[in-house]
Amino acid sequence: MNERSLTLALMDPPYESANSTTALRMISAALAQGINVNVFAYEGAVCLPLKDQAPHANPVKGTTVEEEDHPTTKAFVSSLLAIGKDSPRLTWVNCGLCVDERGASNVVDGVKRGSPADFFKMASESTNTLVIPTR
Amino acid sequence: MTRYIFIESRDPFESRDTRFVEETAIAVKERGHNVTVFLVQNGVLAARQSANRLARLAEAGVALLADDFSLRERGIKPEELAQGVHESGIETLVDAIAQANTKAIWH
Numbered sequence: 001m002n003e004r005s006l007t008l009a010l011m012d013p014p015y016e017s018a019n020s021t022t023a024l025r026m027i028s029a030a031l032a033q034g035i036n037v038n039v040f041a042y043e044g045a046v047c048l049p050l051k052d053q054a055p056h057a058n059p060v061k062g063t064t065v066e067e068e069d070h071p072t073t074k075a076f077v078s079s080l081l082a083i084g085k086d087s088p089r090l091t092w093v094n095c096g097l098c099v100d101e102r103g104a105s106n107v108v109d110g111v112k113r114g115s116p117a118d119f120f121k122m123a124s125e126s127t128n129t130l131v132i133p134t135r
Numbered sequence: 136m137t138r139y140i141f142i143e144s145r146d147p148f149e150s151r152d153t154r155f156v157e158e159t160a161i162a163v164k165e166r167g168h169n170v171t172v173f174l175v176q177n178g179v180l181a182a183r184q185s186a187n188r189l190a191r192l193a194e195a196g197v198a199l200l201a202d203d204f205s206l207r208e209r210g211i212k213p214e215e216l217a218q219g220v221h222e223s224g225i226e227t228l229v230d231a232i233a234q235a236n237t238k239a240i241w242h
Contacts (some may be wrong), residue, residue, distance in 0.1 A: 004233045018176040019144065022225070025204065029226040035233050128232050130142075130239045 005036035007126040009119060011134045013044025014073040019132050020048065024076050026130075031084050038126060039092045040119035043134070046094040049077040049107040074108050081110035093118045138169040138237040142228070145242060146177035147188050153181070156242050161195045171198040173228050174220075179205040184217040193219030200227065 008026065012019045030037045041048060055070035057063060077092065084090025093114035099105050105113075123129040141160050147153040156172065164170040172192060174182050181188040182201040189199055200223035201216065213222050232239040 006229070006233050022144070022175055022202075025225045026229050029224075029229040030233065033226065033230060033233075035229065127235060128237055128239055130232060130241060132241050 003036060004034075005038065005126045006030050007038040007040065007119070007122045007129040009040045009042060009129070009131040009133075010045035010048070011043045011132065013047050014050075014053070016044075017134070019134075020045075020073060023132055024073070024080065027080050027090065028083075031080065031088050031090060034088050035127075036088045037084060037090045038122035039090070040114070040116075040122060041092065041094045041098075042116075042119075043095070043098050044102070046098045046107075047102060047104050048073045049092065049094070049111045050074055050104050051106045051108050077111070078108045081108070085110070091122070093122070136168055136236075138231075138234065139163050139171070140228070140232055140237060140239045141170070141172045142239065142241045143172055143174050143178035143181070144176040147181045147186070149177070153178075153242070157192055160192060160197050164195050164197050169198075170196075171200060171231065173200045173202065173223070173231075175202040175205050175225075175228075177205075177209075179209060179211060182206070182217060182220045183211060183215050185215070186217070189217050189220060193217070202228070 010023050014020055027037050053072040053074045055065055057065045058068045080090055093112045096113045096115055141156050143156050145153050160170050160172055179201045199220045201220050203222050203224050
């Protein structure tokens with residue numbers, strides 16, 4: 001059977017939409033099934049792997065950083081890139097212009113910089129493509 | 136025959152444009168294609184029998200799946216699901232859209 005591959009286009013910034021959670025779940029599920037995944041992060045989604053994200057305490061509940069165990073999207077992306085470092089492979093491309101607009105160049109290892117031309121190439125070479133737009 | 140998978144993430148009580156998915160899915164089904172609507176996030180609020188939102192899709196023969204994670208997050212139990220709606224997992228969705236001749240549309 002031929003290798004399967006999925007391309008996902010993400011647009012939502014972290015911590016604002018359930019779309020991000022669903023997208024990360026889909027990437028995880030695809031890798032678990034041996035499906036290669038390409039991600040093209042566009043607009044606010046380029047901040048998903050931003051290295052400057054920091055877990056925080058919760059002063060309302062009185063919990064410490066450790067007790068809160070706040071999940072960051074950069075940690076999820078790092079984990080997924082580690083799982084998808086070889087076969088199946090996860091390729092994560094951040095839109096370069098979107099990165100520059102947001103000053104979001106300090107990203108976790110493994111994230112590449114690219115352009116919509118990369119998205120076109122990934123989509124052309126994939127079994128299927130799913131665009132998850134913002135509203 | 137092409138397989139169409141509509142991924143509905145929106146709450147039908149908040150977004151009236153969920154009718155777009157209903158009408159399009161039925162129209163595509165009537166043209167002889169295999170059609171699935173996968174409910175996720177607030178989209179699963181339509182899956183409750185009490186919501187009475189999916190009868191037309193079920194009657195048209197559209198396969199109706201609801202994401203288990205989204206159901207659990209919202210406290211919706213399997214016995215509350217409308218007739219024709221089946222609890223499913225994100226891995227089922229991923230496997231389905233990673234097939235040739237399949238169109239995946241997110242709403």
